[in-house]
Amino acid sequence: MEQVAEKLGRxxxxxAAMGKAWGIWYGSDSTAKRRDEIAIYSSYRDTSMRVKDVKQIRITSNAFKTQDGLATGANLEDTKLKFPDIKKLSSYxxxxxxxxxxxxxxxxxxGFEFLKGxxxxLTVHPVNTAVNDTYLTLHPEWKLIN
Known part of the structure; x- marks a missing residue:
């Protein structure tokens, strides 16, 4: 996480709680309807509590893309073409x-969050671990509906 802070600043x-933390950086475009953000979830690598590892990176800006060009703003059908094993986890x-x-x-x-289609x-996380198995609740004000 020290390297992340060096690149992105404070x-x-x-x-943060119990050795786990979200760091959230907002985009500087004040003309946007909503702020773009990059959120990085980290926790200690092991019980020595000396080194933190990045566990997830969540972005809302379409300036960031997957290797094959998928970005925020894509519809579910396009996302399924790139990631055919995608599964619905929950709704809020x-x-x-x-x-x-x-x-x-x-x-x-x-992982992906969809609103109005x-x-x-986009959230990058460890493979073979569900996106909602590792992170602290980023939006505690959201109400789980299923």
């Missing part, structure tokens, strides 16, 4: 009472 927001009501649906391509190590985030 996080704009975050949350956000602060505006819109439904956000979380999908995961567990074997590939990438378009992806609003």
């Amino acid at each position: 996080p704009d927001a975050g949350d 009501l956000n602060e505006k009472k819109d439904t956000v649906v979380v999908y995961d391509a567990k074997k590939e190590g990438i 378009k992806s609003i985030s």
Whole structure:
């Protein structure tokens, strides 16, 4: 995480508990309808509690893309073409009472959040571990509906 802080600077927001932490950096475009963010989840590598590892990277900006060009804003059908093993994990009501649906391509190590048919985030995570098995709740204000 020290290398992350060297590259991105001090996080704009975050949350930490019991050796696990989110660092959140916001984009500087004040003309956007919503702020782009990069959120990095880290935890200690082992019980020595000396070295932290990055466990997940979540982005909301379409400036970042997968190796094959997928970015936020893609629809579910396009996402399924790139990640055919994608599975729906859960649905939430956000602060505006819109439904956000979380999908995961567990074997590939990438998760997605969809709102109104378009992806609003990509989360890179360890392969063969579900996206929601490792992270602290990034949006505690969201209500789980299934």
